[in-house]
Amino acid sequence: MRSRGYCELGFAKVDIDRDKRRGFPEVIYAPGKTGQQLKDIALKFIRARQLLLITKLEEKTFASLQKTFPELQYNPQARIAYLNPALSRKGGAKKRIACGPKGLALVVSAGTSDIPIAEEAAVVLELMSNRVRRLYDVGVAGVHRILQHKDLLRRAKVIIVAAGMEGALASIVSGLVSCPVIAVPTSVGYGANFKGLSALLTMLNSCSPGVAVVNIDNGFGAGYLASLISR
Numbered sequence: 001m002r003s004r005g006y007c008e009l010g011f012a013k014v015d016i017d018r019d020k021r022r023g024f025p026e027v028i029y030a031p032g033k034t035g036q037q038l039k040d041i042a043l044k045f046i047r048a049r050q051l052l053l054i055t056k057l058e059e060k061t062f063a064s065l066q067k068t069f070p071e072l073q074y075n076p077q078a079r080i081a082y083l084n085p086a087l088s089r090k091g092g093a094k095k096r097i098a099c100g101p102k103g104l105a106l107v108v109s110a111g112t113s114d115i116p117i118a119e120e121a122a123v124v125l126e127l128m129s130n131r132v133r134r135l136y137d138v139g140v141a142g143v144h145r146i147l148q149h150k151d152l153l154r155r156a157k158v159i160i161v162a163a164g165m166e167g168a169l170a171s172i173v174s175g176l177v178s179c180p181v182i183a184v185p186t187s188v189g190y191g192a193n194f195k196g197l198s199a200l201l202t203m204l205n206s207c208s209p210g211v212a213v214v215n216i217d218n219g220f221g222a223g224y225l226a227s228l229i230s231r
Contacts, residue, residue: 103157110139110163120219164188167199174208
């Protein structure tokens with residue numbers, strides 16, 4: 001029922017009007033949904049000519065979805081699938097999802113193992129029409145690596161830092177810059193990391209002001225918030 005502001009599917013109420021309210025469409029979180037449910041939801045976005053974005057999507061499920069939606073794209077590191085119906089095969093103009101002047105958004109990962117979560121944030125930023133730079137594997141075990149990029153850090157309007165283990169990198173980055181820093185704790189680490197809890201607590205207890213923290217492994221949430229700040 002579109003008249004209510006959403007499309008009723010029985011198992012889901014697809015918020016088609018979110019694009020008008022928030023400047024970006026509803027995003028599909030894949031875990032817990034069947035392949036058929038994902039197809040039915042995706043079809044509503046495509047018919048509404050809105051950006052389709054599916055997060056935490058396994059590659060085998062993407063392969064099944066692509067049989068129905070051949071133009072669906074996939075980033076295997078980020079585990080994100082996306083399709084912009086406003087961009088036709090014939091090279092039509094791309095619909096700008098979020099408008100307004102934007103500065104540089106920088107995405108930083110502490111280690112190589114944190115890159116999948118950092119990539120999730122970076123892809124979301126790109127789909128929201130941001131200028132994005134990536135700076136990966138610059139964690140505190142070799143702090144000189146991040147210090148060599150101070151000029152890049154200080155050119156950014158907003159910075160996302162994805163880090164597991166003890167999660168200290170966000171505090172270091174924040175101490176070097178004047179822009180907001182969004183910290184993403186990842187579940188990377190040995191047993192006492194508690195699947196990201198130790199990094200989350202470190203980031204929440206940062207003594208450097210200007211650090212906001214999203215949930216464990218929530219690269220999407222970090223990218224979304226960073227885009228709002230960048231606008």
